[in-house]
Amino acid sequence: MSGQSPDTRDLEExxxxxxxxxxxxxxxxxxxRLLPSAPARRxxxxxxxxxxxxxxxxxxxxxxxxxxxxxxxxxxxGDQVRARDDCHFVEQxxxxxxxxxxxxxRGEPQLRFVKRTVTRQIKHCR
Numbered sequence: 001m002s003g004q005s006p007d008t009r010d011l012e013e014x015x016x017x018x019x020x021x022x023x024x025x026x027x028x029x030x031x032x033r034l035l036p037s038a039p040a041r042r043x044x045x046x047x048x049x050x051x052x053x054x055x056x057x058x059x060x061x062x063x064x065x066x067x068x069x070x071x072x073x074x075x076x077x078g079d080q081v082r083a084r085d086d087c088h089f090v091e092q093x094x095x096x097x098x099x100x101x102x103x104x105x106r107g108e109p110q111l112r113f114v115k116r117t118v119t120r121q122i123k124h125c126r
Contacts, residue, residue, distance in 0.1 A: 087125035
């Protein structure tokens, strides 16, 4: 607008001020005619009611578990019968090839592969 003359600025301000706007009831009736399948305005209670329904469903489920005896929060929930663990660990030695980095006489890095004996703990079960 800095390059416009005062007359042009005045004309622009008058046009902006006189811009026609439709009545709100006309806009609403036009939207309903053109978009009949558009969802109605959502109730402000929809989300809180959905949250209350989910909370009620969870409470009912926990009550049902408590009545059946499968309450996951009961004090004896971890006292199930367990089979005896007949496993033990054994050391196993094997030869593996591992990379070894070094520097030669000229100062350049070298990568060699060296065989080494490693010991691993292996779990054996009967």
